[in-house]
Amino acid sequence: MRPLVLIAAALVLLGCQPETQAETADVREFLTHYFSTWSAKDMDGYGACFHEQARIAFVHQGVPQSQGLTDFLHGQKLSHATTTVPMTEVPTDMKILRDERTAQASVRWKLTKGGEVTLGTDCFTLIKTPAGWKIMSLVFYND
Secondary structure (H helix, E strand, C coil): CHHHHHHHHHHHHHHCCCCCCCCCHHHHHHHHHHHHHHHCCCHHHHHCCEEEEEEEEEEECCEEEEEEHHHHHHHHHHHHHHCCCCEEEEEEEEEEEECCCEEEEEEEEEEEECCEEEEEEEEEEEEEECCEEEEEEEEEEEC
16 A cells, blocks of 8 residues: 555656746747847737737836736837837746646846846736737736
């Protein structure tokens, strides 16, 4: 009986292992694409990363704010259109949990705007669609 308990315990522990980079490669690729489209000012490509029902939340001056997708994308377009210096945002660390239909990711990022650097975190909930991964919700904040 004891060997069966040990085998059962081993199987449970194997099922609890974190996803490997190979198992999350498609999510990593999607998130890298998300950041690169924003940095390239490809607002059509950036907008295509979101599910049409996506919600975006962020912390501004310590107060939680929430926007629908249309307002959020408009604000992102304005940010690029009105800046006098180039802006790039790159992921610096990704932690991903996923199954076959959904994924959650916490992504540390670095935003460079001219000589100014801002660090922060994006927390994503993604859904797998026939067209690929899409963002269902995004919560972000600066350090």
